[in-house]
Structures are given as C-alpha cells and as structure tokens.
Amino acid sequence: MRDVASSANVSLKTVSRVVNGEPDVRPETAARVAAAIERLGFRRNEIAWSLRTSRAGAVGLVIEDLSNPFYSAIAGAVENEAHARGYALLIGSCEEDPAREHALVLRLLRRWVDALLIVPARGDHRYLLGEQHAGTPMVFIDRPPRGIEADTVLLDNVGGARAAVAHLIAHGHRRIGFVGESTELFTSAERLAGYRAALAAAGIAFRDDLVGISAGEPERAVRALLERAPDDRPTALFCADNRHTVGALRGLRDVPQPVALVGFDDFELAELLATPVTVVRYDTAELGVTAARLAYARIAGDAGLPSREVVPCELVARGSGEIAPP
Amino acid sequence: MRDVASSANVSLKTVSRVVNGEPDVRPETAARVAAAIERLGFRRNEIAWSLRTSRAGAVGLVIEDLSNPFYSAIAGAVENEAHARGYALLIGSCEEDPAREHALVLRLLRRWVDALLIVPARGDHRYLLGEQHAGTPMVFIDRPPRGIEADTVLLDNVGGARAAVAHLIAHGHRRIGFVGESTELFTSAERLAGYRAALAAAGIAFRDDLVGISAGEPERAVRALLERAPDDRPTALFCADNRHTVGALRGLRDVPQPVALVGFDDFELAELLATPVTVVRYDTAELGVTAARLAYARIAGDAGLPSREVVPCELVARGSGEIAPP
C-alpha cells in the first residue's frame, strides 16, 4: 500500500479511501491511485484489515462430520451464503466429541470469526457464554445447545416422526418397532416422542420392548426386534435416521415375511431399491441457509431475542411404508 | 497481552516467550505469567500473530461442490489432517465455474493461507504462477492443472476403467457402451482412454456410436444407447462416474432384457439394489490425506520438484458386472 501511495503521489490514507470506495476523493486522484493499484498488482492484506477493524470477514462452521452427506449438505449451503456475501468460511468437524468441539471453537475464535454456526455435540455449552456476552453471534443447527440461549434452527422432528408412524397405523399396523440412536441425542429423543404421540393418538399402548436403541450397530438392533416370536414381532418399523434405515434394510434382506418401513431422512437411491423406501423428507440445505441468514442478520446488528426456526418435514410414500400387515 | 504482562510484572516479550513455549525463562517467572494468563483468560490473538509472522496457521481448500459426497469425503480428510496439525481450514466451492474458482482463490490468498489445495475447474491456471513463484504451496486434487506445474494427486483413472471393461469382456461382452461426462473433463477423458485400451487389448474395434456423452442428463444418454436395434444394442455398459451409474440404473429400470453394468466410483447402498452393482472402488479420503501430506511437507520446507501421486483403484464384483450377454 505504501508503494501504491508513493507511486501515485498520495498518502496512505488516500489509497485506503480508494480501496474502500469511500467518497470525497477527487476523480483524477482516484484514477491515479487505481492505476497504481493495477500496475503494482496491489491486493489489500485482509489480515491487517482484520487486526485494525476488529472484523474477521469470515464465519466459522463446526459440524459433526464433514464427510457425512447430511452435514456436508448443510456445509454446502452455508458456504454458498458466505460466498454470496463475500465472507470466507472456516470449517471444522468435531465428530460427536465435545472436547474436540471445544478445541475447534476456540481455534475459530482465536482467528476471529464474525459469527459461529454450530451443530453441537452432546455436552454443555456454557463455555460459550462469555463469548456470546462479548457479542459474537452464534447459531445452533439441528440440535439446541445446553446451558445457553441462542438462535437455533431445528427440524420438525416430532411432527415428522408422528406423520411417519401415523402413516403406518393408517395402513393397518399396530405393532410398530422404533429403531434409532440413543435418546441422549436430541433428534433421537424428539423422534421417539413423535412415535409415542402417534401411537397415543391412535389409542395404541406404547411398549418399551418394541424400542430398539442401537449402540452403534443399527443392523443388530433391527435383527433383535425381528427375532421375536412371530405373533409378537413388529409388522412395521420406524427408523429414526438414515443410518438406521440403511441398517434396517440390510437386516431385512434375509427376513422372509415383508415388513413395512418408514425412515426419517431421505437418501439417494431410496427409490431405486427393490422396495422403494418411504421416508420423511426435508430440505437439508434449508437448515444451513436459515442458520446463515440468522447469523448475517446478527452481524448486521440484529439484537432481538434468540429465535428458534423450524424446518418442516413431509412424508414421501414410495412403497415400503404402504406394505400391509400379514 | 499487555494486561497479562502488567499483572505478572513482566514485559510483553516475556509473556510472548511463555505463550510460545520459548526456553530460557526462569521457572518462577513462567509460572507467574501462566497464572496471570489463566486468571485473565488470555488467548493469543492469531490475527496479530499472523500479521507479525507472515504465517497464516490455516490452509485453503477449493473444491467443486461441498454438498457432493465425493468432494465432502475429500474435504473431511483434509479437515482431519488440518486439525491434527493445529491448522484451521478455509473452504470454498467453485461449482465447476472457473471465474468462481478464481474469486475464491483470491479471497483465500488475501486472507493468507499457508497452502492451497484445489480441485481445479476447467480452464487455465496460469493465474496462479505468480503466487506459486511467491512461495505458496499448492496441491491439485483429482485433476491436473493447466499451464502450471505443481503437486498433483490423481486416481488411477485409466487403470480402473481398463479393469472394469476387461471384466465385462471376460464375461463375454463385445458390444460395451460407455456413458459419461464430456471428455473436456480430465477424469472422463482418462476413463474413456481406459475403456479404449481394454477394447484394444481384446481386439475389439472401438465404435464411436457406443459412446454416450451426457450433456447433464445421464439417464437420457443411457436410454439413447439402449434404443438401438436389438442386434446392435450394447449388452453391457461402463459408466464413467457415479452420477452416470445412477442415471443408468434409472434408465435400465424399464428395460426388459438384462444389461451388464460396471460403474466407476463406489456409492452407498450399491450392494442393496435389486441387482447389486459392480464398481471400480478407491479410497476417496486417501485423495485428501495424500494432498494434505504433500501440502504440509511443502509448508515444512520441502522444495523438491512437483510430484504426482496416484491413488489405486480396485474392481468390486457384486453382481451387475457378471451378467452374461443374452
């Protein structure tokens, strides 16, 4: 910048004005500076700009696992929004590990980000209270934080699950199994609540022994449910996420009798399987887009109370959910 | 940092020494400083550190599309390597648009990155020559750059495609269709070359009219090939990437006669389809890991000639590739 200034015979300040498009520069001066910038290939050093202005020009995203299509769809949407606004995007995967999440968040904050988007791991998020108080906007995605009030974007987990199970009930099922992750996970707990609500609405008693929580092994949880006595075996399954849907499909391959199935989360090829899979679908990218909008509104100065946005879900009937009980 | 210094009754320089773990600080002094750091919740401002040291503490990754599982697997691997080394990761998607790639790269460079990893869009990359000359390490992934020599990590496209087509030939096929992207795309051209090599090795003449290049509509390209006269219709298809494999599977749904199929790129659920899909598989994450290793070696000072790494491919027979011709 000093080179540009001396080459254009102006002061640093005037170069700065031109670079930032500030008004009140005589056109001829501006042109001389612009020419010097062009000639010398000058590009503003954003690090120095950040240090001086206390702005980062970047947002941070911490998600569970960048290589998981669900999260990468969110990341892709956030990237798009950042790019459109001229912001850089810093990303980290915390892989369900609260300690790693903490480390990643600290690293992002030390490098400065104008906002933080987080798919929180289990655990407490009070460690962010200070930072929130200091004014860093933060938005939580897919799961609410614990111990802190902040903008949050969630799916309609309860509604989606209720619709799925009601659909199975409407097709004549009474013994419907639930297969999912530990209910320590927010989304799993919500979807189990939706499952229970649908049963209750139909006057079907909830049975603990039809709930299969997989400890990381979805296929085995499904097998266990199906190995019950024939007259007490579930005739339908509600799978609370796509990992469990896939596990269930694997587990059902060798089962002679047909079992109805509705899964939460759509997935590619669902309609190309031997029996196309009925699912609860939603717009994954919308989670990211909504979170990004909230974040940029905060950056722009929105100081309203924390808001909670909910992305709707819809049932897509493809075949597996319309199988009648034997 | 000034607060820490005055609180511990030392100079800025001594705090700096403790923060950076430099030797030659008296243990008691170091302890006093550490206590002050703890007490005040001091965290080094990485922006100021960057400005002063001309280091970024971050690497940049520019890929085609963050929401595509292939690229997000690469991104996930790169993120892991960055995290393990204490680096932050800046990501951008350029969506096959050379102009957007250019803009993203410039943005990353202005913010400083210690290395740049790129899945290049088509187009010329000479715009990076200056930056390369200035010493920024850059590694190209999945496709070689044009107009610039730099570290590159590729798949064994030719070998994988040749193995796939040889497999079909070994199962008795002579009329084998190729379905893929425009050969302007490096990987597509390479895989077509592998297809031709396998035909040549078996003494089968290459036929232009069995090559289906989809202009963004894989399913239609497949249909066109299968609508040929029965005695001149391909009895097998080689699909040059997973988008075309999925398109082919869609296109084949209503086709009465069985058609053998081998796809390049593995995909989830391939083995759960009505006919499990034979594919050319490789370790996607390895592309990212290898690229990251090259980049960090450069950051650490490796000044050797640009290297080219190749990730191997293997054929996984699952059923669709072992269908005999009628």
Add this chain to the structure above:
DNA sequence: CTGAAAGCGCTTACAG
C-alpha cells in the same frame, strides 16, 4: 534470564 524499541499493513480520529 529479561526488557525497550521498532514494525507487520492496514484504519481511525483528527487537522487543515
């Protein structure tokens, strides 16, 4: 073993 001074490349607050 410790510190005072200068400076990284910008912008801010002010003067003219």
Add this chain to the structure above:
DNA sequence: CTGAAAGCGCTTACAG
C-alpha cells in the same frame, strides 16, 4: 478534498 500521526496485538532483533 487530502494527509500526518497513532495504534490494532502481537513478534523480531537487539541490548543488557
């Protein structure tokens, strides 16, 4: 409309 001075929060080069 333009510029000189100070400073963002650190590290470097040097002195003691």
